[in-house]
Amino acid sequence: MHLLLFNIIDQIRSLGWNGAFNLLRDGVVLGSLYSLVALGYTMVYGILKLLNFAHGDVFMVGAFIGYGVLAQLGGPLAPALGLAPLLLVMFAVAMLGSGVLGVVIERFAYRPLRDAPRIAPLISALGVVFFLESSVQLITNSTHSEYSNFPVFGPLFTPMFSVAGNPVTVVQVLVVLTAIGLMVALMFLVYRTKLGKAMRATSFDREAASMMGIDTDRVISATFFIGSVLAGAAGVMYGLYLSDTYFFVGFLYGLKAFTAAVVGGIGSIPGAMLGGVLVGVVESYAGGYAGGQWKDIVVFGILILFLLVRPTGLLGGKAIQKV
Amino acid sequence: MSETPGIPAPPEEPPTEQASRIGVDSWVAESEGRRSRTPAALLARGWESSPDALKLLAFVAIASSVPFWMNEGDLFIFGLFTLLYAALGLGLNVVVGFAGLLDLGYVAFYGIGAYAYAELSSSQYGIHWPAEATIPIAMAAAALVGVVLGFASRRLLGDYLAIVTLFLGQAFVFFTNVANPTIAGKGFTGGANGIPQLDPLTFFGYQLTSTKQLYFFLLIVVTLLATALYFANQSRTGRAWRALREDPLAAEVMSIPVNRLKILAFVFGAAVAGLCGAIYAAIETAAVSTNFSVSVLIIIYAIVILGGFGSIAGVFVGAIVINCTFEFLEPQNDHPEVKRWLFYGTIVLLIALMKPWLKPVLVLAGTIGFGFVVHAIVAATTDASWTSGVPVSGGRWIGHWAVIPTGTHANFDNYVYIGLVVAIVCTASLKGWWRTAALVPTLYLTALAWENVLALNGGITAFVLFGAMLIGLMATRPQGLLGTARVEIV
DSSP: OHHHHHHHHHHHHHHHHHHHHHHHHHHHHHHHHHHHHHHHHHHHHHHHOOOOTTHHHHHHHHHHHHHHHHHHTTTTTSOSSOHHHHHHHHHHHHHHHHHHHHHHHIIIIIGGGTTSOTHHHHHHHHHHHHHHHHHHHHHHTTOOEEOSSSGGGGGGGSEEEEETTEEEEHHHHHHHHHHHHHHHHHHHHHHHSHHHHHHHHHHHOHHHHHHTTOOHHHHHHHHHHHHHHHHHHHHHHHHHHHOEEOTTHHHHHHHHHHHHHHHHOTTOHHHHHHHHHHHHHHHHHHHHHHOGGGHHHHHHHHHHHHHHHOTTTTTOOOOOOOO | OOOOTTSOOOOOOOOHHHHTTSSSOHHHHTHHHHHOOSHHHHHHHHHHHSOHHHHHHHHHHHHHHHHHHSOHHHIIIIIIHHHHHHHHHHHHIIIIIISOOOOTTHHHHHHHHHHHHHHHBBSSSSOBOOHHHHHHHHHHHHHHHHHHHHHHTTTOOHHHHHHHHHHHHHHHHHIIIIIOOEETTEESSOGGGOEEOBOOEEETTEEEOSHHHHHHHHHHHHHHHHHHHHHHHHSHHHHHHHHHHHOHHHHHHTTOOHHHHHHHHHHHHHHHHHHHHHHHHHHHTEEOGGGGSHHHHHHHHHHHHHHOTTOHHHHHHHHHHHHHHHHHHSTTOOOHHHHHHHHHHHHHHHHHTOSSTHHHHHHHHHHHHHHHHHHHHHHHHSOGGGTOOOOTTOOHHHHTTSOOOOSOOTTHHHHHHHHHHHHHHHHHHOOHHHHHHHHHHHHHHHHHHHHHTGGGGHHHHHHHHHHHHHHHHHHHOTTTTTSOOOOOOO
């Protein structure tokens, strides 16, 4: 054990300040992806008190829809469009497709179980996870789909600017800016529109909201749609940034995004954003200093720690169970 | 109904079945079921009124006849593994079915049992203890981890518990596969290769090596387990577990020691899983961490949920159905004609259960006709490579009915599969005769998907089916096949 500690100190020394900055940069980029997925968890949890296990797989399906669009448009070697329109089409189709998928999942797996015992929707969610993962495995023949390393995406990996000699590539800026843009749009939607008001009312008290004339079923569908759209966007960005997409990726990323939602305080939208970036940065440092195989364990260690010590997360309110 | 202004219309009467379910005692709610005279109801009543000991005896009698008419290979995959899964399901049933705790780390206990056996009865460290010593240690090791998990999660509610236990499963795979600490000059868990060459099960000098011996040993284990769990369920603890499952808060208010019961349930489940793990390791003569992944978890869950939460007999039914489905779908299993009969037979049976009787007749006739029409159109408009494929599961006439292309046809199989999923979603959203009409193309697409994709990738298909089954069961019959329906008492 102390051998590992020495290794970590050695690693910190040898990487120096530049290494630390690079890890921070990678962590923030990764963290913005987690934030987007965590928003879906946190919104659904806020409104239904339901842990939507399947959300990580919606993210995975989003990545594959993006890849499918790429393949339909002539493949990564000879795409029919330029880079910017290609990205736009990929994002649009993947976001729409994931959104519809989210609504369908809600309609068939969760809506019939609105008043069932709490364990029923969890098992249904487990079923959705396996259905989606195995379906994608069937369709892709268990192969890995590589987005990048193709000439068309070349410009994405050129440095855009550098901070003290450390390059920041276009794709990293793209990911962070898109994530911020989507989150601002979400904040606007939730706090400034009528639908957002209905969502907040429903998450506060579903029964009372429905008595006030809010069609809660529609609000819940809309919540799933919005959360899944964000996950779909995150999926495409994941593909662009980390390239390697395969059917099992949703499981791990879903768990980490869920960790982000818990760290930020489940049910809290700003909390999910904060938690996502924190988890991304911690994972990046753990991977850089202690070795790649440790990063997952460190992230889940944080999850357990938070669940045991501060289950309400950093920004979540106290939950008091009333009878 | 004419509306009088000022006076709101009376609320519509809910359908009678629903009306009798909410707000009344379960005994009254089920009174209609008790009086019905259909064969299914009579069978169900006969099943319920026969004593439990008799059921177990009948099961043991039938199960012990199996080795005498089944060949060795089939006995291994169908007999032995059904019993093993039944034992695993019994353990999970304690945690999920009796106590209502969603434990997604159950496979980790299974793995701990296997690795415990592997450390103590193999040439890994040169320790060759007999099974009568190793199996209790394996059970104790798993139970100990169960206690730790139980303590850690005594404050966690349903969903959080699920996540933490899921993490335990991941941590176990990480520990055995990646961490693999070096102890006494050797990788403790053998990394990705696991620990090979374990000793066969040896009890007091008597070795169990042949499939038949193992089968009877497992049969005894399963019978004892079922009996023990039956009495545990009848006991004060069992009743307290059920109270905990129905409403933890109310149970706590009734001064039931909720935390102690949760830990007890975890320990029970973990010990059973540890026992199964040790036996499994001995059967496979190796402990490899990939055998304790989430896919095994879904199989065990499918068994418990199909059989019905908290139902011991249900676990046996679930284990038989799920294990046999899984093994028939496995590609290395060469029973193509059985596979075909099972697939088409199940579909026809499900259709035949529709009411009124005219619907299934119309749907089946429509599907057969639809298939021939589509096949004729495709054959007439495209070249021969589109229709010249041979059905994977045999059956010559299917080749003239289903469109099966040969060679590469630009993702035809993927389009069929996605089309099938979309068709099922659309069919389920329609109502009445529209739904019946939509069934025709959906069924044909199902057959196409089966012949073109599903039958070729049996192992994956099994998980698609299990996932779909969990969703479908939760939506339509959450109590499973043999579980008791819960009645909402307001």
